[in-house]
Amino acid sequence: MASPVQIVLNPNNFSEDRDKPGGxxxxxxxxxxxxxxxxxxxxxxxxxxxxxxxxxxRQAPAFGPVGFVKVILRRKAWxxxxxxxxxxxxxxxxxxxxxxxxxxxxxxxxxxxxxEIAAEVARAEDHTQRRFNERTKKMEAVPTPRRSETxxxxxxxxxxxxxxxxxxxxxxxxxxxxxxxxxxxxVELFEIPPVPANYDIAGFRRQLFESFTAGLQHLGTxxxxxxxxxxxxxxxxxxxxxxxxxxxxxxxxxxxSVGERGREIAPFDPNRDRHARLIKFLESHPLVKKxxxxxxxxxxxxxxxxxxxxxxxxxxxxxxxxPRVGVIDGGISDAALGEWVVGRWDPLAAQDMDxxxxxxIGGILVAGSALNGPQTSTDADGVELYDIxxxxxxxxxxxxxxxDLTGFLDEVENAVAQAKAQHGVRVFNFSMNVQVLVSAxxxxxxxxxxxxxxxxxDVLIFISAGNLNANAGRPxxxxxxxxxxxxxxxxxxxxxxxxxxSARNVSVGALNPAGLGAQSxxxxxxxxxxxxxxxxxxxxxxxxxxxxxxxxxxxxxxxLYSVGPNGSLADGCGTSYATPFIAKQxxxxxxxxxxxxxxxxxxxxxxxxxxxxxxxxxxxxxxxARQLCGHGMTAPVASVLxxxxxxxxxxxxxxxxxxxxMNFRFSWPxxxxxxxxxxxxxxxxxxxxxxxxxxxxxxEFTRINVEAALQQEQISRGGEVSWKGQLKPLYLxxxxxxxxxxxxxxxxxxKWSPVKTxxxxxxKGRGASTNWRLVVSYxxxxxxxEMPDExxxxxxxxxxxxxxxxxxxxxxxxxxxxxxVQIADIRTAARVVSRV
Numbered sequence: 001m002a003s004p005v006q007i008v009l010n011p012n013n014f015s016e017d018r019d020k021p022g023g024x025x026x027x028x029x030x031x032x033x034x035x036x037x038x039x040x041x042x043x044x045x046x047x048x049x050x051x052x053x054x055x056x057x058r059q060a061p062a063f064g065p066v067g068f069v070k071v072i073l074r075r076k077a078w079x080x081x082x083x084x085x086x087x088x089x090x091x092x093x094x095x096x097x098x099x100x101x102x103x104x105x106x107x108x109x110x111x112x113x114x115x116e117i118a119a120e121v122a123r124a125e126d127h128t129q130r131r132f133n134e135r136t137k138k139m140e141a142v143p144t145p146r147r148s149e150t151x152x153x154x155x156x157x158x159x160x161x162x163x164x165x166x167x168x169x170x171x172x173x174x175x176x177x178x179x180x181x182x183x184x185x186x187v188e189l190f191e192i193p194p195v196p197a198n199y200d201i202a203g204f205r206r207q208l209f210e211s212f213t214a215g216l217q218h219l220g221t222x223x224x225x226x227x228x229x230x231x232x233x234x235x236x237x238x239x240x241x242x243x244x245x246x247x248x249x250x251x252x253x254x255x256x257s258v259g260e261r262g263r264e265i266a267p268f269d270p271n272r273d274r275h276a277r278l279i280k281f282l283e284s285h286p287l288v289k290k291x292x293x294x295x296x297x298x299x300x301x302x303x304x305x306x307x308x309x310x311x312x313x314x315x316x317x318x319x320x321x322x323p324r325v326g327v328i329d330g331g332i333s334d335a336a337l338g339e340w341v342v343g344r345w346d347p348l349a350a351q352d353m354d355x356x357x358x359x360x361i362g363g364i365l366v367a368g369s370a371l372n373g374p375q376t377s378t379d380a381d382g383v384e385l386y387d388i389x390x391x392x393x394x395x396x397x398x399x400x401x402x403x404d405l406t407g408f409l410d411e412v413e414n415a416v417a418q419a420k421a422q423h424g425v426r427v428f429n430f431s432m433n434v435q436v437l438v439s440a441x442x443x444x445x446x447x448x449x450x451x452x453x454x455x456x457x458d459v460l461i462f463i464s465a466g467n468l469n470a471n472a473g474r475p476x477x478x479x480x481x482x483x484x485x486x487x488x489x490x491x492x493x494x495x496x497x498x499x500x501x502s503a504r505n506v507s508v509g510a511l512n513p514a515g516l517g518a519q520s521x522x523x524x525x526x527x528x529x530x531x532x533x534x535x536x537x538x539x540x541x542x543x544x545x546x547x548x549x550x551x552x553x554x555x556x557x558x559x560l561y562s563v564g565p566n567g568s569l570a571d572g573c574g575t576s577y578a579t580p581f582i583a584k585q586x587x588x589x590x591x592x593x594x595x596x597x598x599x600x601x602x603x604x605x606x607x608x609x610x611x612x613x614x615x616x617x618x619x620x621x622x623x624x625a626r627q628l629c630g631h632g633m634t635a636p637v638a639s640v641l642x643x644x645x646x647x648x649x650x651x652x653x654x655x656x657x658x659x660x661x662m663n664f665r666f667s668w669p670x671x672x673x674x675x676x677x678x679x680x681x682x683x684x685x686x687x688x689x690x691x692x693x694x695x696x697x698x699x700e701f702t703r704i705n706v707e708a709a710l711q712q713e714q715i716s717r718g719g720e721v722s723w724k725g726q727l728k729p730l731y732l733x734x735x736x737x738x739x740x741x742x743x744x745x746x747x748x749x750x751k752w753s754p755v756k757t758x759x760x761x762x763x764k765g766r767g768a769s770t771n772w773r774l775v776v777s778y779x780x781x782x783x784x785x786e787m788p789d790e791x792x793x794x795x796x797x798x799x800x801x802x803x804x805x806x807x808x809x810x811x812x813x814x815x816x817x818x819x820x821v822q823i824a825d826i827r828t829a830a831r832v833v834s835r836v
Contacts, residue, residue: 003643003810005605005797007829007836009822011654011662018661018777026131028082029143030074030151035127042124042150049118052158053111059286064207065110067286068159068190069094073103077152080781084149088117096782097190098236098289098696101441102536106159106289108190110204124150161283165291169279172293173270180395181294182404183268184242186228186445187282188290192237193254212287216241216252219278222269223250228406230256231452235695236289238445240404243269243278265403295405295434295446295498297398299329299357299391300464300576303548305557309569313367314381316340322384323587325365325580326419326428328412328461329358331389333565337362340382343423345415346389347401354393355565360572361429362387363562364580365587371561371569375514376546376581378636383584386425388415391432405434409449417457426459427587430505431576433466433497441699443535447499448695454504455690460599461505462583464575465541466497466530473550477512477524481618488624494530500541501534503693503702503754506586506603509629510547510578511613513559520549520559523633524615527551529575531627536699537752542603543610544629545581548573581634582606588637593827597836600795601653604688607755608649608797609635631757641827647801648810650817651826652776653835655791656689656706661777662796666821668770669813672802678765679772681809682801685710685727687756687776689794692786703786705752705779708796713771723773726766727758763803774798793835 031038056067071089073082083105085096093116094107109117124146131142143151167175176183193209194202202209216225222244230237239254246266282288316322316339324342331353332341340362346353363371365383390411392398402408412430419425434446450461468474474491478484500507510526525531527550532540548560550573557571564570586602593601610632616625625632643649648669652662672681691704711723760766776796780786802809817823829836 003645003648004825004827005641005643005649005651006814006823007651007653007826008664009824009829011652011664014662014664015657015660016663018659026140026142027145027148028077028152029128029141029148030077031128032141033128038147038151039126042121045121045150045153045156046118048156049114049121052109052156053114055158056109056111056114063211063286064204066108066205066208067110068097069107069109069114070100070157070159070163071105071107072154072157073105073152074154075103078103080779082148082152084152086149087145088120088149093117099698099700100163102699104441104698120146121150159286164283164288165279167293169272169276173272173275175293176268177270178296178395179399180296180404182240182242182399184240184294184404185278185282186292186294187239187241187288188236188292189239189287190289191287193287195255208287212285213252213254215281215285217250219250219281221249222246222266223252223278224265225251226253227256231449235448241278241282243271243274245269295436295444297391297405297408297432297434300431300433300467300574303552303558303574304356304360304564304570304572305552306564307569307571310567311363311367311371311561311563311569313337313339313363313563313567314370316382316384321591322382323584323591324384324386324423324425324427325583325587326386326388326416326425327358327361327365328388328390328415328428328430328432329361330391330393331355331358332362332385332387333359333567336563336565336567337366337385340366340385341387342384343419344387344389345418346387347411348389348392348397352392352394352397352401353389354391355389357431357576358387358389359565360562360570360577361431361580364577365429365584368562368581368584372513372546376560378638379585379588383587386419386423388412388419388428390415405446409446413453413457416453416459420457420459426590427583428459428461429580429583430461431464431574431579433464434499436498439535441536443503443693443695443698443701444498444501445695447502448693450499450502451504451693454599458596458599460586460602461502462579462586463500463502463505463507464579465500465507465509465532467528467574467576468494468530473527476519476527476551477521477615479521481620484615484621485624488531496530496532496534496540500532501538503538504599504690506543506582506606507541508575508579508582509541509544510573510575511544511629511633512549513546516549516553516556516559519553520551521615523613525628526573528573529628532630533627535701537702539626539630539753539755542630542755543582543606543632543634544613545578545633547575547578585634585637589640592637592641593836594829595836598653598793598795600688600690600793601651601836603755604651604686604795604797605640606634607631607688607757608684608686608799609640611635631755643799643810644805645808645810646805647799648813649797649799650823652774652796655793656776656778656787657791658787658789661775664774666772666774667816668772669800669807669809669816670770671807671809671812672800673770674765677768677770679712679767679770680762680765682759682761682803683710683727684759684799685757685774686797687794689754689792691754691792692788697781700752700781702752702754703781704792706754706776706792706794707778708756708758708774708776710758710798711773711775712767713769714767715769724767726762727760730757730759761803
């Protein structure tokens with residue numbers, strides 16, 4: 001019997017005051033019973049603070065007394081409660097301005113502030129202090145905040161030139177000579193300098209600002225500096241700095257100016273000496289956080305081989321409502337797919353278009369199941385296309401149309417807005433990448449911009465993970481897990497590419513097709529598909545799907561089929577061709593569910609039913625599997641929206657508000673309750689949320705952690721009631737050990753990830769109570785709660801099932817719930833609920 005997914009219509013009825021995170025207990029002594037070690041550590045920290053103070057004093061005549069300091073925490077001290085921001089680097093003395101990698105804080109400081117901090121460090125007690133705890137009946141360490149916070153520090157360093165630049169100067173000149181770069185450095189500042197008229201209120205920062213703008217002016221003619229637009233409050237202030245072949249006096253605009261992008265620009269100046277002078281100034285100035293080379297956008301080009309057969313494309317019934325996907329690429333051929341194109345955004349002249357790549361993607365969206373068969377896809381064919389033809393066929397054409405990557409993304413956003421407004425398109429395929437690997441501690445500007453587009457226009461963008469080129473591809477996937485581990489250990493420089501680390505959108509890796517032959521393992525990671533995780537705390541890529549084999553085999557070629565620009569059958573491979581299969585599924589879900597489906601619900605539905613491909617299912621490959629296929633291979637849409645009678649799936653789509661949590665109490669389905677109220681069966685819980693993001697904080701850019709827990713009632717002998725979490729995060733290492741430290745919780749438990757999955761199998765029954773609850777709550781990064789006024793939207797999906805597929809779980813639990821809960825088929829719930 002079909003059992004449709006049920007959405008809870010009244011989730012707000014289960015909102016209550018949040019259980020505040022525990023606090024106020026004894027501090028942690030990181031040098032417990034190691035007083036000699038602490039004394040040496042304290043002395044080392046004092047020396048480092050003295051060195052930084054001397055450095056700030058040396059720079060004071062030129063730049064003023066203010067500077068920036070890296071406070072690097074020991075791994076065991078990454079948790080918020082351990083950070084040295086109270087007794088030592090307090091708000092009164094310093095200002096937290098950002099992060100680099102996890103546990104690497106950046107604070108603004110002055111010599112006076114550092115002297116006060118050093119005095120506190122020096123006062124930290126020499127010996128471990130203990131006190132008897134009446135509750136636990138044990139002696140416990142009770143260090144002062146000074147000793148605890150001093151022990152939490154690994155080191156303190158002055159933020160310097162090595163932190164600001166990671167590229168070679170000669171390579172930079174060559175890179176900037178590419179017209180697609182706009183010939184400009186991208187320079188991040190810690191703070192936006194005010195206009196000169198407001199320098200009088202800048203206080204001790206006045207010299208910092210004046211010296212920066214004056215230093216740029218002193219670099220001479222042919223310098224153009226202008227502010228890049230900031231679209232969200234957490235975006236680092238960034239400036240384009242360009243050296244030109246021009247006698248024009250320096251142009252320094254510290255605030256965005258209207259019409260700047262339309263200005264006629266002089267030719268790029270490749271003079272190495274001028275670049276050396278510029279870089280020397282920028283990397284020595286305290287106000288500069290980072291100097292970067294601009295990204296170059298490229299399509300995730302796979303290999304395409306055109307065959308002589310004419311591909312059969314289904315006829316479009318114009319009276320029917322079809323799913324819709326926007327294809328952001330180089331154009332879609334009218335000859336092949338014109339009947340399915342419902343709108344176009346095409347700023348490119350005909351001679352600048354290259355429709356091969358976009359047409360192949362469009363062919364998968366329109367006829368991917370028919371062309372590839374049920375071993376690849378069983379989702380219904382037929383998707384209407386909005387053709388966003390913005391990627392030109394040459395570097396010079398790119399520079400002519402957009403000047404640089406920022407201009408290109410402006411065009412993409414305008415196109416997305418038009419597609420959404422005029423044609424209701426909410427799902428977009430973006431099979432492009434920037435030629436930069438994702439950094440574990442840096443949330444890129446391109447990913448940030450795509451996330452901004454997703455938030456602003458309420459759309460969902462599917463991004464390819466990126467391809468290794470043919471010479472750098474891995475060997476084909478081996479037959480055994482041990483050999484696979486060796487293969488991945490030997491692979492280098494195969495990380496996902498920007499913007500696949502996007503936190504609001506979805507990135508996709510590629511798998512081999514099924515049935516190609518012994519040399520190609522069915523649904524194993526394709527040899528060209530890049531791996532994550534990229535940014536820490538994210539599962540990236542999110543999913544993987546069939547993308548064609550990187551080793552063509554006769555007579556099937558790459559084993560993935562679509563159409564060429566002339567309508568002929570073509571075969572190819574690439575993460576760019578895996579991506580539209582999942583974009584198509586999201587569009588079908590959006591089409592089959594009435595009303596506006598939230599992006600969180602679409603992502604949660606895809607995630608909840610994804611499964612790790614068989615070649616990656618061995619427990620020894622858990623971590624590798626996550627890096628290559630994320631949450632797994634997505635399931636056909638029909639199985640996402642309907643299950644069997646042996647299971648029930650509940651969806652909660654709402655918002656978490658400040659100081660509130662969702663607490664949904666229910667009884668375990670009676671057909672899965674055994675003697676002593678032991679509850680058996682299996683449970684899977686998926687959470688997708690959209691917490692606030694802040695690019696300034698690097699790997700800690702997610703500022704609110706939304707957590708979901710499925711808990712069972714526990715009753716002590718004394719009658720006290722408590723609740724025990726019964727699910728564990730998926731993708732833990734095979735040992736299954738608990739992870740008490742923040743570092744392990746981030747890396748393995750996916751704490752701070754916007755998307756989480758957890759599960760448990762209980763074949764013998766668990767606990768002694770049928771009372772359960774689903775709790776969704778949050779934790780902020782800092783003591784100053786960063787919860788937005790509008791709250792954080794989330795979707796939680798819970799499935800309870802009978803492993804033996806025998807018990808009528810759906811009917812039993814639905815009847816139990818209807819006594820107190822309003823539920824309905826998710827496909828029609830929009831008639832009676834405001835948020836799906």
